[in-house]
Amino acid sequence: MFGRFLLLLSALALMVGCASVPGAATGDIVMEEFRVPSDAGMQIYVRNKRPAGMTQFSPAKTVIYVHGATYPSETAFDLKLDGTSWMDYIAQRGYDVYLLDVRGYGASTRPAQMDRPAGESAPFGGTEEAMRDVDAVVEFVKKRRGIDRVNLLAWSWGTAIMQWYASLNSHKIEKLVLYAPVWIRQTPSLVQVAPGPVEAYRSVSMAQAKARWLAGVADDKKADLIPAGWFEAWAAATSATDPVGMKQNPPVLRAPNGVVADGAKYWANGVIPWKVENIKVPVLLVKGEWDLDTPAYMAQALFPKLTGAPYKRYVEIGEGTHTLIMEKNRMSLFREVQLFLDESRAPAKQVSPL
Numbered sequence: 001m002f003g004r005f006l007l008l009l010s011a012l013a014l015m016v017g018c019a020s021v022p023g024a025a026t027g028d029i030v031m032e033e034f035r036v037p038s039d040a041g042m043q044i045y046v047r048n049k050r051p052a053g054m055t056q057f058s059p060a061k062t063v064i065y066v067h068g069a070t071y072p073s074e075t076a077f078d079l080k081l082d083g084t085s086w087m088d089y090i091a092q093r094g095y096d097v098y099l100l101d102v103r104g105y106g107a108s109t110r111p112a113q114m115d116r117p118a119g120e121s122a123p124f125g126g127t128e129e130a131m132r133d134v135d136a137v138v139e140f141v142k143k144r145r146g147i148d149r150v151n152l153l154a155w156s157w158g159t160a161i162m163q164w165y166a167s168l169n170s171h172k173i174e175k176l177v178l179y180a181p182v183w184i185r186q187t188p189s190l191v192q193v194a195p196g197p198v199e200a201y202r203s204v205s206m207a208q209a210k211a212r213w214l215a216g217v218a219d220d221k222k223a224d225l226i227p228a229g230w231f232e233a234w235a236a237a238t239s240a241t242d243p244v245g246m247k248q249n250p251p252v253l254r255a256p257n258g259v260v261a262d263g264a265k266y267w268a269n270g271v272i273p274w275k276v277e278n279i280k281v282p283v284l285l286v287k288g289e290w291d292l293d294t295p296a297y298m299a300q301a302l303f304p305k306l307t308g309a310p311y312k313r314y315v316e317i318g319e320g321t322h323t324l325i326m327e328k329n330r331m332s333l334f335r336e337v338q339l340f341l342d343e344s345r346a347p348a349k350q351v352s353p354l
Helices: 002-016 086-091 127-145 157-172 206-214 230-239 258-265 296-305 330-342
Strands: 029-037 043-051 062-066 096-101 150-155 173-179 201-204 253-256 283-288 312-317
Touching: 029 127, 043 086, 043 127, 062 127, 062 157, 086 096, 086 330, 096 127, 127 150, 127 157, 127 258, 150 157, 157 173, 173 330, 201 206, 206 230, 283 296, 283 330, 296 312, 312 330
Parallel strands: 062 096, 062 150, 150 173, 173 283, 283 312
Antiparallel strands: 029 043, 043 096, 201 253
C-alpha cells in the first residue's frame, strides 16, 4: 500500500517539479548541476539556474541559497508549485541563482555515520562544518563568474549558518536575506529527537513533517493554508532524496543531528557564537506570522543587534508558517525578498523643498 502511495507521490513530483532533470530548461531558464569539493571526502551538491541568454554576471545579480535543519534545498527552493519555483522566480528576473545541500543532506555526500545505526556515532554536520561547505560553494561561484561577492539567502537553520559566515566574511557578500531567522531560543524547538544523548542523525516521517508544518495554525485556517497537492508534491520530492530511509518500515527521511547538538550548546543555552555586529552588509529579516519554529521574538531580538549593516529591514507576512515558501501566501515572501535584492545600494537622494 505504501509503495503505491510513493509511486503516486513520485508522479506528482515529476509533474510539479520537472526542472530537476539535468540540463532541463524551463522557458528561457537553463539549469546545471555540480559537485563542489569541501572538506576531505565531502562533495557538495550545487544547482544553478539562470536566463538562457545571460552572459554578464555581477555580485548584485548572483544568489546562493541554503536550507534548514531537516530538509534539503532543492525540494523547497526549486519545487515547481503552480507552475514555478522560488528559484525560477528569481532567475526569471535576471539572476544567476544557486542552491546547495550541506553534507549529509539531499544529493551531497552522506558521511559514513549515516551507514550505521544512529546511536553508534556522535552528531555530525554542525554549523561550523556547514559554513565550510557554504564557503566552498561561494568560492566556486566567484571563480566561475569572475565576481568578488554574492547575495546569500537562507532559511531557518541556514540563517544561523549564514549569520556566522557573514560575520567572518562580509567582504564576500553583497546582501544577506534571512528567511525565518534563528536567534536565542526561549521556547522549545519543534525538531523532534529521541530522548537521551544526541545521536548521529534523526529519522523523520512525512506525518511528523506535516504536523510540525501546521503547528501554531488555527484549526479553521488549516484547510486552505497549503493548496491542494502541494504537500504531496513536496513529500514525494523530499522522500526521493533519501532512498535508504524510504526502505525502512515505516519510511523516514534521515537528517544529521549536528544542528541539534549546536542548538543545545548555543542558541537554546543563550549563547550566540558569532558577533552579529560584524555583519557589514544590508540585511533582510522575513518570516511568517504563524511561525513556531522561529517565533517573532527571535527576529525582533536579532534586528536591533545588526548595528554593522548599512541598512536593514524586518518584514512579517500574515497567515504564513515556518514553511511559507510552499503555502498560499508564498508570493508575498517572494516579492518582499525580490524587492530587497533588486533595490540599489545607493542612498535615496534628498529632494529640496520648494
